[in-house]
Amino acid sequence: MTQDSTSLSQPPVPHQPLTLAILGAGAWGSALAQLARYNGHTVNLWSRRFGNSLEESINAVDVLVSAISMRGVAVTAQQLQTLKLPEKIPIVTATKGLDPDSTRTPSQLWGNWFPQHPIVVLSGPNLSAEIEQGLPAATVVASENLEAAKIVQTVFASNRFRVYTSSDPMGTELGGTLKNVIAIAAGVCDGLQLGTNAKSALLTRALTEIIRIGTHLGGKTETFFGLSGLGDMLTTCNSALSRNYRVGYGLAEGKSLEQVLTELGSTAEGVNTTNVLIEIAHRERIPVPISWQVYQLLNHQITPQKAVEALMERDLKPEFYDR
Numbered sequence: 001m002t003q004d005s006t007s008l009s010q011p012p013v014p015h016q017p018l019t020l021a022i023l024g025a026g027a028w029g030s031a032l033a034q035l036a037r038y039n040g041h042t043v044n045l046w047s048r049r050f051g052n053s054l055e056e057s058i059n060a061v062d063v064l065v066s067a068i069s070m071r072g073v074a075v076t077a078q079q080l081q082t083l084k085l086p087e088k089i090p091i092v093t094a095t096k097g098l099d100p101d102s103t104r105t106p107s108q109l110w111g112n113w114f115p116q117h118p119i120v121v122l123s124g125p126n127l128s129a130e131i132e133q134g135l136p137a138a139t140v141v142a143s144e145n146l147e148a149a150k151i152v153q154t155v156f157a158s159n160r161f162r163v164y165t166s167s168d169p170m171g172t173e174l175g176g177t178l179k180n181v182i183a184i185a186a187g188v189c190d191g192l193q194l195g196t197n198a199k200s201a202l203l204t205r206a207l208t209e210i211i212r213i214g215t216h217l218g219g220k221t222e223t224f225f226g227l228s229g230l231g232d233m234l235t236t237c238n239s240a241l242s243r244n245y246r247v248g249y250g251l252a253e254g255k256s257l258e259q260v261l262t263e264l265g266s267t268a269e270g271v272n273t274t275n276v277l278i279e280i281a282h283r284e285r286i287p288v289p290i291s292w293q294v295y296q297l298l299n300h301q302i303t304p305q306k307a308v309e310a311l312m313e314r315d316l317k318p319e320f321y322d323r
């Protein structure tokens, strides 16, 4: 086979080389750094654990990327506020979580802390282990500032990573965040060996639930059918590479949540997201039957088998209500 321009071994089309600060040298920050370097950009990958200080890492950068797990976002942003971030550079948030203190999304937090900067959400079906192997993948960069989204698109887009723009940051972010709750449920479904019919029913009804919450919180319906919604749900709910899926699978095997998280040794955002989501759902009176069962399971109030029973025995109703 001859190599053509789409071959993974070919270098990407040349871009104007930029300098990026990527905050968080975990699985996702490292994979994003690899993608940006592949395109010839300089990356200052910042970690609390080693290397340059935060101040040195953000010096004269063109783009700031946060790939920090939810629990570290506020503390890192507070540190950043005491430093001199180059004026008006885009801030890209790649975190898939909800803030337990404010129940807000990471992009809402960054927008509040850095109102002079365009905020761009990066989210999609992006298991970092596959991306680091150079396997093809696609993602979405979403912002109210389309120019900023286009800059981020060209930073990361290559023949191994296809990047789409979107003008719906809230929908894009919530798709990636809420599917982590469903990935836990999917892991339970597979761990209990409930079969393919059950899995399809679960994911389809889960998408309806995600759209109900996501549109209530400001996302656009069509976004949830795209890469950052349905796309990410399919990836995460069908892969043992997903840590959230593994949480559900482990619970179905009879392990305690504590044991599963210890064995994981890495971030499973769905656990915190479920708790925050249920707080939002109660406050806003949004029905979230699947997430509610996940919540009870994570909080030791129900067994996996009882959660399935509860979902199967809900009141009968039409699939869709006429408008």
Ligand SMILES: NC(=O)C1=CN([C@@H]2O[C@H](COP(=O)(O)OP(=O)(O)OC[C@H]3O[C@@H](n4cnc5c(N)ncnc54)[C@H](OP(=O)(O)O)[C@@H]3O)[C@@H](O)[C@H]2O)C=CC1
Binding pocket: 023, 024, 025, 026, 027, 028, 029, 046, 047, 048, 049, 067, 068, 069, 070, 071, 072, 073, 075, 076, 094, 095, 096, 097, 126, 127, 128, 129, 265, 266, 267, 269
């Ligand atoms: N892994 C994946 O496939 C994907 C992950 N994501 C999302 O990216 C985010 C990070 O996930 P991932 O990298 O996989 O998780 P890891 O567990 O591999 O790493 C956690 C990251 O969060 C940072 N962090 C945690 N606590 C703090 C803190 N208190 N202060 C500063 N930094 C902190 C760590 O920084 P440090 O380097 O200093 O330890 C590290 O970069 C999550 O929201 C996840 O949902 C999104 C898409 C794909």
Ligand SMILES: O=C(CO)COP(=O)(O)O
Binding pocket: 096, 124, 125, 126, 127, 128, 180, 183, 232, 235, 236, 241, 242, 243, 244, 245, 267, 268, 269
């Ligand atoms: O968001 C992800 C893939 O898109 C990563 O999923 P996990 O956090 O469940 O590993």
